Amino acid sequence: MKISxxxxxxxxxxxxxxxxxxxxxxxxGSASTKDETGGTLRVWLFSEVNQDPKSAxxxxxxxxxxxxxxxxxxxxxxxxxxxxxxxxxxxxxxPSSAPDVAEFGNTDLANYVAAGGLADVSDVxxxxxxxxxxxxxxxxxxxxxxxxxxxxxxxGVRALYYRTDLxxxxxxxxxxxxxxxxxxxxxxxxxxPGTLGIAVGGKSQxxxxxxxxxxxxxxxxxQNGKFASQLSxxxxxxxxxxxxxxxxxxxxxxxxxxxxxxxxxxxQFIAGKADMAIGGDFNYKAVAAAxxxxxxxxxxxxxxxxxxSIAPAFAGGNNxxxxxxSTHRTLADDFVKLLAGKKYQQKMFQAMGNLPxxxxxxxxxxxxxxxxxxxxxxxxxxxxxxxxTEQWATIDAQGIFTGMYQKVASGKSTVDQxxxxxxxxxxxxxxxxx
Amino acid sequence: xxxxTVSLRQGAPRPAGRRGxxxxxxxxxxxxxxxxxxxxxxxxxxxxxxxxxxxxxxRQAQVSGAAPLEFTGLGNYQQLLSDPQFWAVLGNTVLFxxxxxxxxxxxxxxxxxxxxxxxPWVRTLLFVVSMGAWATPAVTGSAVWLFLFxxxxxxxxxxLVALGLHAFDGYSWTYDKWSAFGLVASExxxxxxxxxMVTVYAGIQAIPTEVIEAARLDGASMGQIAxxxxxxxxxxxxxxxxxxSIIWDFKIFSQIYxxxxxxxxxxxxxxINVYSYQQAFAASLYGLGSALGVIMTVILMAVTLVYLRxxxxxxxxx
Numbered sequence: 001m002k003i004s005x006x007x008x009x010x011x012x013x014x015x016x017x018x019x020x021x022x023x024x025x026x027x028x029g030s031a032s033t034k035d036e037t038g039g040t041l042r043v044w045l046f047s048e049v050n051q052d053p054k055s056a057x058x059x060x061x062x063x064x065x066x067x068x069x070x071x072x073x074x075x076x077x078x079x080x081x082x083x084x085x086x087x088x089x090x091x092x093x094x095p096s097s098a099p100d101v102a103e104f105g106n107t108d109l110a111n112y113v114a115a116g117g118l119a120d121v122s123d124v125x126x127x128x129x130x131x132x133x134x135x136x137x138x139x140x141x142x143x144x145x146x147x148x149x150x151x152x153x154x155x156g157v158r159a160l161y162y163r164t165d166l167x168x169x170x171x172x173x174x175x176x177x178x179x180x181x182x183x184x185x186x187x188x189x190x191x192x193p194g195t196l197g198i199a200v201g202g203k204s205q206x207x208x209x210x211x212x213x214x215x216x217x218x219x220x221x222x223q224n225g226k227f228a229s230q231l232s233x234x235x236x237x238x239x240x241x242x243x244x245x246x247x248x249x250x251x252x253x254x255x256x257x258x259x260x261x262x263x264x265x266x267x268q269f270i271a272g273k274a275d276m277a278i279g280g281d282f283n284y285k286a287v288a289a290a291x292x293x294x295x296x297x298x299x300x301x302x303x304x305x306x307x308x309s310i311a312p313a314f315a316g317g318n319n320x321x322x323x324x325x326s327t328h329r330t331l332a333d334d335f336v337k338l339l340a341g342k343k344y345q346q347k348m349f350q351a352m353g354n355l356p357x358x359x360x361x362x363x364x365x366x367x368x369x370x371x372x373x374x375x376x377x378x379x380x381x382x383x384x385x386x387x388x389t390e391q392w393a394t395i396d397a398q399g400i401f402t403g404m405y406q407k408v409a410s411g412k413s414t415v416d417q418x419x420x421x422x423x424x425x426x427x428x429x430x431x432x433x434x
Numbered sequence: 435x436x437x438x439t440v441s442l443r444q445g446a447p448r449p450a451g452r453r454g455x456x457x458x459x460x461x462x463x464x465x466x467x468x469x470x471x472x473x474x475x476x477x478x479x480x481x482x483x484x485x486x487x488x489x490x491x492x493r494q495a496q497v498s499g500a501a502p503l504e505f506t507g508l509g510n511y512q513q514l515l516s517d518p519q520f521w522a523v524l525g526n527t528v529l530f531x532x533x534x535x536x537x538x539x540x541x542x543x544x545x546x547x548x549x550x551x552x553x554p555w556v557r558t559l560l561f562v563v564s565m566g567a568w569a570t571p572a573v574t575g576s577a578v579w580l581f582l583f584x585x586x587x588x589x590x591x592x593x594l595v596a597l598g599l600h601a602f603d604g605y606s607w608t609y610d611k612w613s614a615f616g617l618v619a620s621e622x623x624x625x626x627x628x629x630x631m632v633t634v635y636a637g638i639q640a641i642p643t644e645v646i647e648a649a650r651l652d653g654a655s656m657g658q659i660a661x662x663x664x665x666x667x668x669x670x671x672x673x674x675x676x677x678x679s680i681i682w683d684f685k686i687f688s689q690i691y692x693x694x695x696x697x698x699x700x701x702x703x704x705x706i707n708v709y710s711y712q713q714a715f716a717a718s719l720y721g722l723g724s725a726l727g728v729i730m731t732v733i734l735m736a737v738t739l740v741y742l743r744x745x746x747x748x749x750x751x752x
Binding site: 022023024025026089092093111114115116117202203254255256258259390393394397398399403406407409410412 | 486500
């Protein structure tokens with residue numbers, strides 16, 4: 001038969017090919033040895049919905065930079081966040097098309113480092129007079145094996161938004177512990193049946209994490225250079241239970257809430273359909289401008305398990321980093337220090353509302369802008385982060401962490417079972433990496 | 435077709451022609467060369483690389499040269515086949531694709547028969563409306579379907595509540611595993627039945643009216659005509675339509691990805707293509723993803739080969 005003969009031929013040639021050649025790999029991964037002091041410094045920053053104010057600040061920085069470095073030019077490209085993964089991967093594979101300096105999300109950092117794309121900037125941070133004022137917890141998010149691979153440019157944290165009018169009508173006070181968040185949410189939904197007591201989501205992992213941490217649990221611990229899941233510890237399970245208790249018919253029905261991500265929960269609050277929500281400083285402007293809740297809400301830090309304490313928040317945000325393949329290393333370092341420095345972080349805050357990563361600058365802007373207080377207080381109380389390893393990207397993409405909450409919320413598993421499953425799945429991923 | 439092709443097919447010796455007999459052996463290959471070159475470039479090489487990559491631990495670090503390449507043999511396959519989730523997803527995919535194929539063929543076939551009996555203007559209307567569904571990109575179709583079935587604002591729930599079915603107030607169609615699959619299946623059927631309908635309609639039109647008339651004169655009922663005359667004559671076309679639908683529905687990605695936001699609550703609605711995207715490509719595990727691709731290719735080729743053999747046995751060529 002013709003087909004089988006053809007198949008045999010294909011198989012034979014494939015077998016021959018297999019022994020002869022491996023899949024293609026780029027020759028990248030090694031640092032450039034060149035360090036030119038002139039020429040064009042290429043910079044990638046994220047494009048924004050509200051682009052003009054960002055461009056204006058960056059253009060000012062470029063003017064400053066070019067004035068101080070004669071012979072150097074800066075070429076900025078704004079890249080869309082949606083396609084950043086493809087852009088960065090392509091840049092790692094082909095150093096000639098890579099930028100010298102780039103902005104990137106702090107959760108992407110470990111993945112980029114593993115791909116061999118980012119340069120170690122520990123010395124830049126250490127040798128920099130402003131470096132010592134960087135919030136240590138936030139700087140820690142850029143650290144792998146004791147080396148820093150980025151300079152935190154801005155930070156984003158979440159806090160508890162609540163409806164002052166509804167609380168007052170129900171004769172309730174703002175919750176001071178996570179336990180009270182639950183009882184308050186239940187009471188609010190009982191009084192206002194059409195609304196969600198608190199908008200939380202099975203997929204909104206960054207509002208679930210503070211619960212985990214507040215109860216003393218954690219996502220994963222690093223021992224001897226290897227990560228191991230901590231989700232099955234008693235403390236972690238207490239945090240998972242406390243969070244999934246909210247995903248209940250008398251607070252936030254799983255039918256509606258199990259599929260919510262972080263944005264969806266904030267949208268519910270903005271639409272006036274939720275009595276409380278966990279939202280970020282970056283959501284504040286949109287909430288404050290929403291007709292349904294304008295002037296009828298307040299923000300406090302997400303409380304901890306005891307009155308007066310604050311639950312550790314996830315420290316989201318973006319870094320500026322230097323590409324390993326850069327042929328303008330000194331210029332690149334200088335540009336990072338300028339744009340991520342105090343002066344331009346302050347300007348970026350004024351232009352974009354991005355929270356600065358320097359403790360002193362944070363205090364200063366919070367003093368001038370009262371609405372920032374709960375967020376700055378949250379940062380001051382100490383933040384936490386996802387495991388800084390490339391494998392977290394895999395765990396995130398495979399939905400292992402959020403899947404655990406969804407399984408519990410939808411009644412498919414008990415907390416014990418879901419946490420055990422997630423632990424097994426996570427440890428498998430941690431074990432597969434180097 | 436030239437006379438030389440005909441003579442080749444019949445296996446007869448070539449009549450003495452302009453060219454010498456030595457050229458004759460190469461002649462079919464000569465004509466096939468352009469097709470072969472295109473096939474090797476667009477199909478052969480990618481499949482070769484797919485198989486090749488599936489035998490390595492090939493992640494982003496290896497692609498960009500930051501970590502050494504490691505040959506793992508069948509390690510990726512072992513990892514997949516020992517994962518219960520893979521089997522659950524494969525089961526979901528087979529059930530879901532099977533269901534979609536059956537419903538698509540039934541709806542498409544029934545409408546094709548209906549179309550032969552409709553007045554021309556009604557038929558034209560039916561075709562134009564169906565073409566609209568066919569021409570809608572999967573992403574757009576899924577988004578519109580989601581709007582229609584939105585828990586609070588969707589037209590479907592609003593209508594059901596207005597009819598007095600208050601259980602549908604705020605009912606989420608994507609929360610339960612089977613209602614979510616049903617919702618996606620309805621979208622898939624909606625955008626794939628027109629192909630079946632048009633093809634089968636053309637097939638019915640191609641049946642000579644004399645044959646049917648002769649059967650009718652011999653006293654055959656409408657049911658008998660359909661079963662013993664029309665269906666056998668439509669067989670080759672039905673085969674194409676079924677194979678196409680199986681391949682198409684087995685590979686569903688956009689509809690599931692969009693309508694169940696990446697695989698449903700806790701991954702309950704994952705099908706194999708979304709699973710491979712989520713497990714492998716979004717997670718930058720290209721070796722594992724390639725192994726999944728190879729498994730899918732093998733399954734689809736097996737389905738196609740079985741059908742080709744079935745047709746060949748009956749002595750019919752496609």
